[in-house]
Amino acid sequence: MKTSAGFPRTHTIVALLQDHPGVLHRAVSLLRRRGYNIASLAVGRSETEGVSRMTLVVEQEDVEQVVKQLNRLVEVLQVDDVTHDPTIEREVILVKVAAGGNMQSIVSVALGYGATIADVGMGTMLLELSGSPAKVEEFLQRLSPFGILEATRTGRIAMVRGRATHSAAELMSDLIVAAPIAQSPEQWLSQADGINGTN
C-alpha cells in the first residue's frame, strides 16, 4: 500500500525484547501514546533463552521516532524498521467455513492454496493456512462465498533474508557491567563536589 507521497502506509517493525513480564506493555505503550493503530502484533520466544522476538505492523507513515523511543527501553535489545528490507513475511490463519453440500469445492480451494484441513465438524470445516499476508488475504476472499463462520490470524511474522541480522545470543552477551557499585557516601560526596564546582 502506498500513499500519494509514495511512503508506505504501514510499517513492519522487528524487535528483540528481554522476556520479562510487562515488557510488551512498555513497548505497546509508546504506540498507544501517539494514537497509532497496531495492525498486527506477533511475539514469541526466539532461538535464545530469555529473549522474545516481536513483529509489529503499524498503520502509520512515519515510525522513525517510535523506533528510536522503543530503542530507549531498558529491556529492548534491538529494533528495526524492516519495511524496506528484503523479508519473508508469514501469517497463519485458522478459518472455519460452513460446509454443507459444497465440501468438495471448499477442499479444492484449500488444496489450491496449500491449506490443510485441520478439522471437519457437523456442517463446518476448519482450514489452516500459512502464507504471505497477501496470500492469506486472498484465501479468505476465496472462501467468503462459502460463509466464513470464524477466522483467527496470528498476525504477521517477518524475517530479513540472508545473513543473520538479529542474533539474539550476540546481543544478550553484549553486557554492561562497568557500573558504579557500592560506592561509599564519601565517594559520592566528593563526586558531587565536582559536579557543583563553582565558576
Place this chain on the structure above:
Amino acid sequence: MTLTPRTAAAKDPGADGSRTGAQIICEALVREGVEIMFGIPGGAIMPFYHAMWEYRDQIRHVLCRHEQGAGHAAEGYARTTGRVGVCIATSGPGATNLVTPIADAWMDSTPMIAITGQVSSAALGTDAFQETDITGITVPITKHNYLVQNVEDIAYVVKEAFYLARSGRPGPVLIDVTKDAQQARTIPRWDRPLRLPRHKSVCELDRGAVERATALLCGAQRPLIMAGNGVVQSGASAELRALAERTGIPVITTLHGKGAFPESHELSLGMSGMHGWVHVNKAIQECDVLFNVGGRFDDRVTGKVSTFAPRAQIIHVDIDPSEIGKVVPTSIGIRADARAALTCMLETAPAGNKLEWLDRIRANQKQHEPHQAYRRRPETPTLMPHDVFASLDRAFHRHTGYRVVTDVGQHQMWAAQLIEWGRPRTHITSGGAGTMGFSIPAALGAALAFPNETIWVIVGDGGFQMTNQEIATMVQEDVRNVKIAVINNGYLGMVRQWQELFEGARYSGTKLSGPDISLLAEAYGVRGIKVERPEDADEAIESAWAHHGPVVIDFRVEREANVFPIVPAGQSISNMMVTATANA
C-alpha cells in the same frame, strides 16, 4: 522469661546471616550512598519504615506532608547535588501522589528513585485495600520500573535502579515492593554484577563527527551556541566557557541551561524562546550555524518549528539518541555526553572571534531594549513584580552561597529574565512538566542538601497554595535556610495574561483568593513579612536573608502585570509581542 526490646538487634542479621527484604532495601540504599530520603509511611510500606529505624544514623528520613512534596523534595535534592534523589510512599494513594513528581523528573531528566510499598503478592490484582497498579501507571514516565515480589531480587533491583537513574540521560526509576517481599528473609547477595544487555547508557564518542561539527561551527559567519540542561547535568560549564571564549561564539541558554554559562559574560546573550529576549530570538533566526548542546528543542524554545532558525545548519549534541532529529532536522547529530563532546571540540577548535556578528546582535539589542517596556518599571507607586525581581537580583549580587528554586508561571519567567544567573545548579525550576507547586518542596530538598547555603523560593500565590504545607516539614526538620518570596497577584497570572492577550480578557477561572500569607507563615511558626510598597522590597529581602529561620515574604504586587516579550503559542519566534499591542 526475658523480654527483648522489639527493635534491639534487628539490624544485625539473623543467626544465619539473613535479613528481611525491608532491611535489604535500607542496606542497598546505604551502599548507593543515599544520605537522605523523603517520604510518608502507610500500610504497605510499614515493614520498610520498621527497618529504616535501625538505619536512622546512616540515612535521614524526612517526613513530608504530602507525597507530592516528598517527590519534589527528592527532585530538589537531585537537581542541586547531581546525585540521585530518593522518595518513599505507600501503595495506592501514596504511590499515585508521587505520579506528578515522577512525571516532572521524567520531563527534566532528574535522577530519582521512588520506592513504593505494594500489597502482598497474593493480593495483587484483586483490588485489595490501597492497591494501585503503580508500575502500570508509571510506564510512560519512568526510565524503568520494577514490581518486586521476591525478596531474593531486592538487592539486585535496587542496584540496577540506581544505575539506570543516574546513567546516560538521567531520570526517575520506580521500585514497587510487595509487603511480603519486604517481610521475607534471605541472605542478600551484593556481588551480583549488573546484567543490562545492549545497555543504552554506554556510548562511544564519534570523534569524526565532533571534528566535522567543530569545523562547521568555527567556520561559520554567524554561529550560535545554545546551552541546555545537558551542560548542567554533565558538569560541562567550564568546557562550554572555554569553547565560547576561544572561538568568540556567543552563547544563549534554554530555561534549564540558565547557570550553565555566566550571564555577566560578554558572550552571553541570555535566554531564547517564548519569553526570551528579542535580540536572542532574532539571532537564532539570523544565524547560519546553531550548535545545540544538551537541549532538546522544546516547543517553548522553537516556537513554530517550520520557521525556526531558517538559515541555520543545526549541530545537535544529546546523550539521548532519540532526541536527535526529533524536532528539527540536524546537519550533524552527535550522541554524546555534553562534557565529552565539548572536551573533544576543544582539541581542534581554532581560536577566533565573531566580532562582526556579535556587534550586529548587540546593535539589535540596543535598538530594541530602550523601547521595551518590560525592561523598566512604569511610573507608578504600586509595587510592580519588576521591583521585587530587581531587589532580588541586587541581593543575589551582594551575597554568595545561595540557590534559587522557582515555581511555574509568570514569576518563573520574570525570574529567568530579570535575575542574572551565574552558576550551574543554582537555578532550579520545573521546566518540561511545568508543575505548579514544585518550588517549596524542591527547596526543602535543596536546603537539606546545602545546609550552609540560603535557598530562595520564588513562587506565585497559585503555586504557593498548592504545596505550602511543606513549610511544616521545614519546621519539624529544623530547616532554617529557606526564604520564600511569594509574588502575590491574586490570579493564576500566566493564564490570566494569555486570557488578556489572546482571549479578549475573559478571566475564566483565573481569579484567585487566598489566605493572608504572612499570617499563615506565622501560623506555621516561621516569620512572615508583608510588602506592599516598592521601597520596602530591599529591606524585606535583606532581613529575610539575615533571619535564622524560614521566612515567607508576601509581595502584594500589581495584579495585572504581564510577561514580555511573549511569542504567542504555536507561532514563529520572529513574532514577538513586546506590549499588549505591539510587536518587536
